[in-house]
Amino acid sequence: MNETIDTSQLPAGHPVSVYFQEKELITILTEELKLTDPASEYQKFYNIFNQLQAIERRFERKENQLFPFLEKRGWNGPSQGMWSFHDTLREQFRLLRKKIEAKEIEELDKDIQYLISGIFRLLLIEETTLFPNSLKILTEEDWTKVRAGEEEIGWMLPQVPPAFPNQEYIHPSKDFTKREHSFSLENTAHYDEGYMTVEQVNLLLKTMPLDLTYVDKNDKVIFYNRGEERVFPRSAGIIGREVKFCHPPRSVGTVLKILEEFKKGTKSESSFWINFKGRLIYIRYFAVRDAQKNYQGVIEMSQDITDIKNIEGEKRLLDWD
Template identity: 60%
Template sequence: MNTVIPVIDTLAEGHPVRVYFEEAKLIEGLLKELHTVNPSEDFQKYYNIFNQLATIEKRFARKENQLFPYLEKYEWYGPTKQMWSFHDTLRDQIRLLNTHNEAHNISKIKEDLPYLSDGIKRLLEIEKMRLFPNAIDLLSEADWKEFYEGDEEIGWMLPNKPMPYPAIVKRAYEHPSQATNAPDLSFSLDNTFHYDEGYMTPEQVNLLLRVLPFDVTYVDENDKVIFYNRGDNRVFPRSKGIIGREVKFCHPPKSVDTVLKILEEFKAGRQDVADFWFDMKGQIIYIRYFAIRDNNKAYKGVLEVSQDITNIKKLEGQKRLLDWA
């Protein structure tokens, strides 16, 4: 039976699989603690352990956005289609337990906690025996070296950030307009592009997209993700692993049919907008899909916009004055 354990010690510090294994040991320890604590006798201790375990969402998101795209590159689609569904089942169980936690419903906590615990144990076993051994066989060293930036963007369960793999040297961005012979103008057109209305440099466009109060993702006419903006408070996690990935693999399996239907209608020209809204972790999330077409109405892709509208929904009356202290 295949297993990743024998090769763990041969992997360098910070290697993504080594980090996953370190997280697995942390998760196993948390599960043991949950098994020994009695919520009815020490609810706060149970609650603290549960909340630490719930950060397993970071592990799920890294696998879905980072590891799975590389496995797809080598035509192994099983994890995307099957393990993602497993993740979603565990997410549902965590959400259910959170409702019990908020209500201090001890009997329901004791009834449902074993399902989550057993599910996580099963997932860790599948990772150890199949997912990571196959990943090590399939991915090249160059592939693994591309993980760190995206992994860091999503985060880890570990108390301390893992060492970079390999060491990352960040170079300061040098804008062409900083050249000594740049014209001394209040508004320079150096390195700018002309848009429908006005001019901006690539740097300015990037800054503008980064500060948008919502997430945007651009899928081209070939159904490949070619862009997403990197805001500080994203609704859904994204990392550079999705760039070039087929959009149907960027959504949970239960949502794929809906995504494909939207693409079909947009490409056929029958629809131009699709929108959804729902509650998630106490937030009201609004998602909209827009067909992108050129001046000749030819289909050029889809723009996905996701936004937390919780506070917007609360607005009433008017505010016409600045109320800064």
């Protein structure tokens, strides 16, 4: 049964209240877009279109925050159905942007009407089904967690909504609250966001198409990943070795200069690219700092970007057949 929501009964900053605030903005922007002539008012039309496309933040909050909590409570429908609706609208925005930027305005009126129609069909489903059911299914604690995660994604509103609940905001990176999970935490460790076993961490690092080496704050190599196809060879003998002895003499001065600036805090990243055995290799150094900004070492990352650099256009379909 379709229901309506009395938003005046929702606390300020409640995720559903914020969705309704965004609906008001969407209504204003779509009306402005319909009334703006792309031929004579091109820049104004383009600006309004850009503001409207920020609706993707709304999609991302639903997909990454609201839907997962609904799944935990046993409602999978939005994840399976509404996400596809989002992707259809994303594709319409993408195609429209190409036309607008190419100033192909002949059929823009019809295309815009089609886009707006799709947006309001989605808003109707949200208002009559998604949000009323979500308010019934999710607890106050759930909504607090939904809102905390939304802080990292953002909104399409010009100002950040009021805090919810009305208390000091804790950034997700500093939120160490223990939560119930649908998977086993046995033998896992907690990372910034999520849990993995040592085996899973090793598999992750081994599978990544990157050469990673971690040098600690004392300039000692303490880790490298064992990828299937490394750019530069590494062996276990490197562990515990001073980093200055791990590079050819001609590049040691550069490495030491990077470490010096990282330790002083004047720099945090350095990049190089070289031709190596007919391949283009991208080498990057990143300073590692703790929450108090104290230097804790450096990550060296090397990647073969030859094939990446040659990518053109788009590939949106799976071509395994």
